[in-house]
Amino acid sequence: MxxxxxxxxxxxxxxxxxxxxxxxxxxxxxxxxxxxxxxxxxxxxxxxxxxxxxxxxxxxxxxxxxxxxxxxxxxxxxxxxxxxxxxxxxxxxxxxxxxxxxxxxxxxxxxxxxxxxxxxxxxxxxxxxxxxxxxxxxxxxxxxxxxxxxxxxxxxGNKSISLEQQNFASTFLSLLEQHIFTKRKVTDYTKLMGLSNDKCTLLCKQTFGKTPLKLIHEELLMQIRRLLLLNQYTLKEIAFELNFDSQAHFSSFIKQVTGKTASDLQTEMLNIYQTTS
Known part of the structure; x- marks a missing residue:
């Protein structure tokens, strides 16, 4: 692509x-x-x-x-x-x-x-x-x-947020974009930002209405779906590209977050463009 x-x-x-x-x-x-x-x-x-x-x-x-x-x-x-x-x-x-x-x-x-x-x-x-x-x-x-x-x-209708929240949101989203392929623990990002887990969770909930782990999982799933859509890699290769310990761990994450198997999710992605374009 x-x-x-x-x-x-x-x-x-x-x-x-x-x-x-x-x-x-x-x-x-x-x-x-x-x-x-x-x-x-x-x-x-x-x-x-x-x-x-x-x-x-x-x-x-x-x-x-x-x-x-x-x-x-x-x-x-x-x-x-x-x-x-x-x-x-x-x-x-x-x-x-x-x-x-x-x-x-x-x-x-x-x-x-x-x-x-x-x-x-x-x-x-x-x-x-x-x-x-x-x-x-x-x-x-x-x-x-x-x-x-x-x-x-x-x-x-975006609500007004404080300067602290603005700076946090900008930094956190930028770090997610840069490191999602290699870092997916909340502590990975709190260390990079110099924040405690509690402070990071509080700012995430105030700014996005979500926990930091939820945001990490959403970004990771988005990257998975985009790679599945390419249809250029096997599931094993995608798992490797995203630094999962194994294909089983990769498949387990998809099942946990979407309720679908990795194969079913890939089929769904490809059908979106092929059957309705």
């Missing part, structure tokens, strides 16, 4: 129409290494985000995160796509990338809010087309993007 990058390595953000000419094969599942904010203006077609099919309807907003499996069948749909790297949050203080993670990528907004997001996106696109933009012009781009993202946070 290919990993798609923004076309210009030094570009932190891009604005494109939904039907722009992609530089990669749009007919096969792929991953982005950047965020993608998709505004659907007219309906038509569907897309898969990880393991769920979403019909494309007018005035929908989708948030696709780095690393998610994606497949888009645009058909007659039109809209706007904002693509931006995680590093852009260095310029968007106090916003953090973790504030946009939610269980479903689909966000429903009012017609006025949708128009507001589209207008701001077009404005960013206008600035990006300028030759030799000034430093102030770049700041305008960051400012408009910040307004867009703040609006999305408000629409999601």
């Amino acid at each position: 290919q990993t798609v990058t923004l076309p210009h390595p030094n570009t932190l953000i891009a604005v494109e129409p939904l039907d722009y000419p992609n530089t990669y094969d749009i007919h096969t599942p792929h991953r982005h290494n950047y965020f993608e904010l998709m505004l659907i203006e007219t309906k038509g077609g569907h897309q898969f985000i990880d393991f769920t099919k979403h019909p494309l309807q007018a005035q929908q907003v989708f948030i696709i995160y780095p690393g998610q499996v994606h497949l888009l069948a645009r058909e007659n749909a039109h809209g706007i796509v904002l693509q931006f790297k995680k590093e852009i949050f260095d310029f968007l203080f106090p916003l953090k990338h973790h504030q946009f993670y939610k269980e479903t990528p689909l966000l429903k907004v009012s017609p006025n809010c949708f128009k507001h997001l589209c207008d701001l996106s077009h404005t960013i696109g206008h600035f990006l087309k300028e030759e030799n933009p000034s430093a102030l012009a770049k700041e305008k781009v960051y400012s408009y993007l910040k307004i867009i993202l703040i609006t999305i946070i408000e629409q999601q």
Whole structure:
């Protein structure tokens, strides 16, 4: 499965129409290494985000995160796509990338809010087309993007969290992303963060409403499902790739978390794309 990058390595953000000419094969599942904010203006077609099919309807907003499996069948749909790297949050203080993670990528907004997001996106696109933009012009781009993202946070109904919780969430999620293939005990992460188990559990429950072990298991299962979807490895090879002690331990984890066997889970993953694409 290919990993798609923004076309210009030094570009932190891009604005494109939904039907722009992609530089990669749009007919096969792929991953982005950047965020993608998709505004659907007219309906038509569907897309898969990880393991769920979403019909494309007018005035929908989708948030696709780095690393998610994606497949888009645009058909007659039109809209706007904002693509931006995680590093852009260095310029968007106090916003953090973790504030946009939610269980479903689909966000429903009012017609006025949708128009507001589209207008701001077009404005960013206008600035990006300028030759030799000034430093102030770049700041305008960051400012408009910040307004867009703040609006999305408000629409999601995200509760206000303390600075301590923001810093914890950003650090914990980043560590999970970096180390999930080799570290899956709560103590692995508390040591990296210099926290006690009790403090880590408290902050996880306050910030995510889940225990740290639950978050670790969810991230590990997500990586397992993505590797199963590739259909390039045997179950034994996936267990080895994820550093399980044995295939039996790997299968036991899947059974414990999903109630399914590893083979059944793989069949389920492959059927999602093959029978409904």
